[in-house]
Amino acid sequence: xxxxxxxxxxxxxxxxxxxxxxxxxxxxxxxxxxxxxxxxxxxxxxxxxxxxxxxxxxxxxxxxxxxxxxxxxxxxxxxxxxxxxxxxxxxxxxxxxxxxxxxxxxxxxx
Amino acid sequence: xxxxxxxxxxxxxxxxxxxxxxxxxxxxxxxxxxxxxxxxxxxxxxxxxxxxxxxxxxxxxxxxxxxxxxxxxxxxxxxxxxxxxxxxxxxxxxxxxxxxxxxxxxxxxxxxxxxxxx
Numbered sequence: 001x002x003x004x005x006x007x008x009x010x011x012x013x014x015x016x017x018x019x020x021x022x023x024x025x026x027x028x029x030x031x032x033x034x035x036x037x038x039x040x041x042x043x044x045x046x047x048x049x050x051x052x053x054x055x056x057x058x059x060x061x062x063x064x065x066x067x068x069x070x071x072x073x074x075x076x077x078x079x080x081x082x083x084x085x086x087x088x089x090x091x092x093x094x095x096x097x098x099x100x101x102x103x104x105x106x107x108x109x110x
Numbered sequence: 111x112x113x114x115x116x117x118x119x120x121x122x123x124x125x126x127x128x129x130x131x132x133x134x135x136x137x138x139x140x141x142x143x144x145x146x147x148x149x150x151x152x153x154x155x156x157x158x159x160x161x162x163x164x165x166x167x168x169x170x171x172x173x174x175x176x177x178x179x180x181x182x183x184x185x186x187x188x189x190x191x192x193x194x195x196x197x198x199x200x201x202x203x204x205x206x207x208x209x210x211x212x213x214x215x216x217x218x219x220x221x222x223x224x225x226x227x228x
Contacts, residue, residue, distance in 0.1 A: 033211065033212065035214035035215070037214075037215070039155070044205055044218040044220055044221055045147075045155065045218055046218065047214045047215060050212070050214030050216070051212060056216060086154075088154065090157070090214075090215075091211065092211040096172070097169055098157060098160070098169045098170065098171055098172075099145065099211070100157065101147075101155050101156065101157055102154075103154055104154040104155070
C-alpha cells in the first residue's frame with residue numbers, strides 16, 4: 001500500500017502554477033530525500049525531480065521541488081498541456097527498509 | 111534513449127511461478143542499483159524490490175517478501191525477479207528501473223505485464 005499521501009487530483013489553466021503535496025513521516029520523508037516522477041498515459045514513469053529539488057538534464061525549469069520536515073511539494077509553474085499526467089513522490093523508509101511511493105496525483109490542464 | 115528492456119511477463123495461474131528479466135544496453139550496469147516497480151491495472155505505482163550494484167544487498171516490499179527473489183548477473187548486464195506463489199494481487203505491469211534513493215530511478219524499462227488468473 002502507499003505510505004505517502006498525495007491529493008488525488010490537481011488542475012489549472014495553461015500558464016498557471018500548480019502545486020502537489022506529499023505527506024509522510026519521520027521514518028521516510030523526515031530522514032531521506034524525495035524524488036518525483038511523471039507518468040504520461042500508457043507510458044513508463046520518468047524521473048522529474050531527485051534529491052528534493054534537483055532536475056535531471058532535459059527536465060524543463062518550470063518543474064521544481066521542495067521539502068520541509070515530513071512533507072514535500074512539487075510545483076509546476078507555467079502549466080502546459082503536455083504536463084497532463086500522473087505524478088508520484090517517492091523516498092526511502094528507514095522503518096520499512098524499503099522504498100515508499102505516494103498515492104499519485106492526476107494533473108489536468110483545463 | 112531507452113536502455114532497460116524488461117521481459118518475461120505472461121499469463122499464469124495462481125500458485126505458479128515466473129521469472130522476469132531486465133537487460134541493460136548501457137555501459138554503467140554494474141555500478142548502479144536497480145529496482146522493480148509494479149503497477150496494477152488502473153492503480154498507482156508500488157515498489158517491489160531493489161538490489162545493490164554488486165548484488166550483495168537486497169530489499170523487498172512486505173507484500174512480496176518470502177515469495178519474490180531479486181538477483182543480477184553483471185556479466186550479462188541483466189537483473190532478474192523470480193516470482194513464486196503468485197496470486198491475483200500480483201497482476202500488474204512490472205517495470206525495472208535504474209538508480210537509488212539519492213539519484214532517483216533515472217532510467218526505466220518499458221514494463222512487462224504479468225497476469226495471474228485461473
